[in-house]
Amino acid sequence: MNRTLLRLSSPNRSCAFASSLAGMQDHANSHELFEYTSGRWIYNEPRRLAERRLAFNADALLEAAATSVNRSTSDIKSFRKIAEGGFNRVFDISMRDGSSILARLPYPSTLPRRLAVASEVATLDFVRAHGIPVPRVLGYSVGDDAVGAEYILMEKLPGKPIGDAWFDLSEQERLKVILQVVELEAKLFNMQLPASGSIYYARDLSPGTPKIDMPGSTDGLCMGPYAALRWWFGERGNLDIDRGPHEDARRVLQAPAEKELAWIRAYGKPRFPFERAYRETFDYQKQDPAEHATSLQDYIRIAPHLVPANSKLNLPVLRHPDLQPNNVFVSEDFTVTGLIDWQHSLVLPTFLAAGMPSWFQNYQDEQSTSFVPPQLPSDFESMDENDRARAQEQFRRRHMHFFYLGFTQRVNAPHWHALQQETGLLKRRIYDDAGSPWEGLNTPLQMDLVRVSQNWSKIASIQPDGTTPACPIALEEQEVQKRTALDESLREVDGEMERINGILGVASDGWTSNELFEDAKERARLIREEGLHAVSDEPWLREMTERHWPFDDWDEDQ
Structure with missing residues (x-):
């Protein structure tokens, strides 16, 4: 049996504490902590579950979380799993004063090991310093401490993700969110970056790893190898190849x-x-x-x-790697309170980094590609229920596409210029x-x-x-x-x-x-x-x- 499982079931006080915390949220057994439980696969399920199976020292994780906010583990009220995605498992560690710490642990199958966590931490710190609302990193490990796994400890953002509620927003609510997202993207396009690659702290890169120092950085931020999965997938991580950073397009x-x-x-x-x-x-x-x-x-x-x-189209730009409703947090009045999930972020030349997020784009529709203001059909009110639903959905997609472009034209000139390139x-x-x-x-x-x-x-x-x-x-x-x-x-x-x-x-x-x-x-x-x-x-x-x-x-x- 895995030694971590034995530790969780042993009677010593520290482990009993972790188990009792888990029990507060019906997570008293190791299956719930270490296994994927948020869904099923109708084929190849054993392989998908094995990719997501992660044993770790829960006591050490709680100790690290408490230490990250200068508290004792006795200040922890509850410990529960709250989310599982394609690459990570997220736990909520709630304190007795009502505050919360989020612990995000990548699965063993999430690549590149060490670099994915290291790059995301540095990216979060970098964009936060430039006015992008993201979770504040409280602590992290690339897998070489007592927890026995990689992790990031973060503050919990206010608000909640838009998620499926996005499809129920009114036109004005939707426009409010789109404008804020475009304004945040404009900040990203205006950041000065020295090369293409991914962002790291130099301390997290192995000696000899190629890197380019970030101009003006006093804390060791630099550009290093691309952290995107495609560079490390399968046996690609074994190859002795050039993974960046690159100054030449x-x-x-x-x-x-x-x-x-x-x-x-x-x-x-x-x-x-x-x-x-x-x-x-x-x-x-x-x-x-x-x-x-x-x-x-x-x-x-x-x-x-x-x-x-045009040299401006070759300037390095950082984009959010997965801009979609579950990664955008908003308040009750639809003010954007944060963007999460910056794992595998890349910096690329503007002409390659440009493009509409799939959440907004509607390129398969001819009217959208011609940048025509959207309108509902003139006979919308007389349509039957099914036709009206289809027309409403078509209008919603055209509405998002049109106003994303319109707001980009207004507030993010570098991106608009790149989007205007005919062969982009x-x-x-x-x-x-x-x-x-x-x-x-x-x-x-x-x-x-x-x-x-x-x-x-x-x-x-x-x-x-x-x-x-x-x-x-x-x-x-x-x-x-x-x-x-x-x-x-x-x-x-x-x-x-x-x-x-x-x-x-x-x-x-x-x-x-x-x-x-x-x-x-x-x-x-x-x-x-x-x-x-x-x-x-x-x-x-x-x-x-x-x-x-x-x-x-x-x-x-x-």
């Missing part, structure tokens, strides 16, 4: 693709696309990483041409796809290369002699048509999977609430029966469908 663009090339050379092997629903499109054939390596080399050839000639979205997409960990899918980067070649005259900078350099890659029309058809097929699969996930009531990774789990499993079983019956007359296709069914347990490494 060209290096920013090229390094992620070089990282993937290094991984392919060291670890790449043919595999099925990770998204099992895609596999029929590829005739259930494993995909060759050498094909992706060719696309990465093509990308590296065009990358220098993606750098804007394409540059950001190909940069993102070139750096994404390869998991058996070559199509996204291949299609990006098609779009870049088709828009080369808009992308390439004019040379001093007035000419445009030739595109470094050449694609035959037959190859373009092949890639386009494949991309369209995969988009159809995406739409179908989104529809089925909606019917099942699960997220894209199979997660659902504890309450809906049994119903989701039963629905998945029925859909499976229907799917296999539909191909019952084709033995090979039935065998492949059964072997690669999207909602069964499966080996994620094949």
Whole structure:
């Protein structure tokens, strides 16, 4: 048995204290403390739970929390788990005077180990000093103290996250929140940063780790390696590669693709696309990483041409990594009281950092992309209930998109200027796809290369002699048509999977609430029966469908 579990069940006074605190909130057993209990997965659940299983010394955590506010553990009133996300578990440690400390512990699967915590702590301190409302860090560890795990201790922000209430706000309430978010983003865009990378305290970086000192910093803040998961996913953490920081935008663009090339050379092997629903499109054939390596080399050839000639578009900018309703705290009158969850934050050149948060953007809608003021249909009042609900939702999305852009134009000129660049979205997409960990899918980067070649005259900078350099890659029309058809097929699969996930009531990774789990499993079983019956007359296709069914347990490494 794990030694931490033994400590929690032993009769000594310190451990009995921790257990009694846990018991105050029905968390007396180690399962509740150390295991994920906030939902279920309808497939590969053992793996998801193992990724989130974290044993730690609860007594030491409480001691660290009390010490962080110059208190004794006897001042602690309760200790309870309050949240579990994709990367972290959060505990509330309430004091007898009514104050609270939040302890956030990343799962063992959260990467990069040590650096993710170290970077978030430094980022929180940095943005807080520049007027961004974020939790104040009271203490932290990168895993080398008595707690036996990484953690961050933070003050509890006033207010509460908007969460699902966002969809019920009035127009004026929604506008109030959007404006405040844009104003906070404007502060981020105006911060002076020396390079791209992630923010750290120099003391938390190992000797020899590349870093660039932050100008004017008196407490050792610096730019260090990128803390984003994609740089460390799988065996990528074992690679001896350039992870930043980078002062040159060209290096920013090229390094992620070089990282993937290094991984392919060291670890790449043919595999099925990770998204099992895609596999029929590829005739259930494993995909060759050498094909992706060719696309990465093509990308590296065009990358220098993606750098804007306007130097302002290359200035380093810090953005919130996951700006969505659960990470925005507001008061009762919808004043923004804080932004949480800065884990995996990145600093990138403005042209790559720019972009509308997915929470606000509505790019799939033609009216939104044309920046037209939204209006409800003239016959809205006479519509039936279902049509009215659809029209209301369409208006809400257009409303957010339009006013996010409008407020950005008004108060955040650097961001607005970057958003106005005609090929900005394409540059950001190909940069993102070139750096994404390869998991058996070559199509996204291949299609990006098609779009870049088709828009080369808009992308390439004019040379001093007035000419445009030739595109470094050449694609035959037959190859373009092949890639386009494949991309369209995969988009159809995406739409179908989104529809089925909606019917099942699960997220894209199979997660659902504890309450809906049994119903989701039963629905998945029925859909499976229907799917296999539909191909019952084709033995090979039935065998492949059964072997690669999207909602069964499966080996994620094949």
